Amino acid sequence: MKASKTAYKPVGLVLGAVSGMIAGAAFKRTWKLIEGKGDAPDALDEGRPWRQILLAAAVQGAIFSVVKAAVERSGAQVTRRVTGTWPT
Template identity: 65%
Template structure:
């Protein structure tokens, strides 16, 4: 059981990196669909507080959703392959 958890660590790290890239791409697309060019950075002087905070909230929601979906999918696949749930 410990060996399966240890073997899952690098897989989990790779899945996490992929999820981060996927979430970034999805956020950019969502922001463009909302009618904006680029998402504001917190230090963009020409952007309002509202724009910056809404962008941050949407980005966090997208990242959290994608990360949870990828982590859950990886754990489910690991259980199917090994018979144990990664801890």
């Protein structure tokens, strides 16, 4: 196993947890800007319309994907600086 891949394993685990927390916080703030009130709807919120539930899911997915990609890419760049090779 490559040294860069071995070095990146624990970094990747930590970055995954951090990216989840960042994405969750970003989604909460974004949803408050979109709706201006309360928490984002859950798929099982009976009183919420389909449009609102699907919009919340799409926004949450987009934010999570962007944050995850940015955090993983940053972690890979740091790993390359430390080990000299890109983690693959």
